[in-house]
Amino acid sequence: MSAPPGINPNIPHSARVYDYWLGGKDNFEADRRVAEATMAAVPGIRESARNNRAFLGRAVRHLTRLGVRQFLDLGTGIPSQGNTHEVAQAEAPESRVVYVDNDPIVMTHARALLTSTEEGRTAYLEADVRDPAAVLEHPEVREIIDFSQPVALMMVAILMHISDADDPAGLVKAYADALPTGGYLVLSHLTLDLVPPRTAEDYLAATAHQAMHRTPRTGEQITRYFDGFDLVEPGLVAVSEWHDTPLFPDEPAWMYGGVGRKR
Known part of the structure; x- marks a missing residue:
């Protein structure tokens, strides 16, 4: 893979590391080194990433079968199978x-790969998810998404990249306020709740000096993101346990996932 203009292949990026864990080819040596080092120190992290991807698919399928026809996907990452x-x-x-991401390399691949059905619409917006007003008021978002009808807000494995200083709870609320009653929030998040204490210590040591944030x-912190929503059964659980059996063995589990319906 050659680097598009403006992309430094020597600096690892979370979207490309995630792509590597999912078995993709849109990554550089720097990304692979970080991915392999994390896998060596953190057992099951790649399988958990794949289970997280499978959770996204199950959640979207479940909501579509409930009648949802609009999805605002924040921090989509590099396109791969099962978008x-x-x-x-x-x-x-x-x-x-509508997909939203601020990574130029993601945009390059999205424009090439995110094709829609004739009946539907698929669009990619290059924007910073930390600026909800800019996203929600963008003309393309307003053209495609009707906020008077049910909308699924997808925040899958994105908030773990938002620091406390950037107020992730306030960010979720800003987007959630735009949803109508009966809209949905689909969210997954990295946690250390579900791993042994020693494994959690190893993870923190392995990632302390990585460039990616x-x-x-905790589950308690993540549950607060669903304020104003009723969690769909089975609630906030390991992503591998949401509505199906895991695609891959998930021991230990690193990700919580849940779906909430706005009151």
């Missing part, structure tokens, strides 16, 4: 999806 629009439009071809949070 939100692929799952939704396979169930309901008229589904409309990740903040693991």
Whole structure:
């Protein structure tokens, strides 16, 4: 893979590390070194990433079958198999999806790969998810998403990249306030709750000096993001336990996942 203009292949990026864990090819040597080092220090992290991807697909499929036809996917990452629009439009071809990310390399791949059905709409917006006003008021978002109808807000493995200084709870609330009653929040997040204490210590030591920022949070902290929502059964659980059996063995589990319906 050659680096597009403006991309430094020597600086690892979370989206490309995640792509490597998912078995993708859109990554550089620097990304692979970080991915392999993390895998060596953190047992099961790659399998958990794949289970997280599978959780996204199950959640989208579940909501589509409930009648949701609009998805706002924040921090989409590099496109790979089982994207939100692929799952939704396979169930309901008229589904409309807007992806939001601020990584130029993600944009390059999205423009090439995120094709829509004729009946639906799929768009990619290059924007910073930390600026909800800019995202929600963007003309393309307003053209594709009707906020008077049910919308699924996808925040899958994105908030762990938002530091406490950037107020992740306030960020979720800003987006959630735009949803109508009956809209949904789909969220997954890195946690250390579900791993043995020694494993958690090893993870923190292995990632302390990595350039990529990740903040693991507790189930109690993550549950607060669902304020104003009723959690869909089975609630906030390991992503591998949400509505299905895991795609990959997930021991230990590193990610919580949940879906909430706005009151």
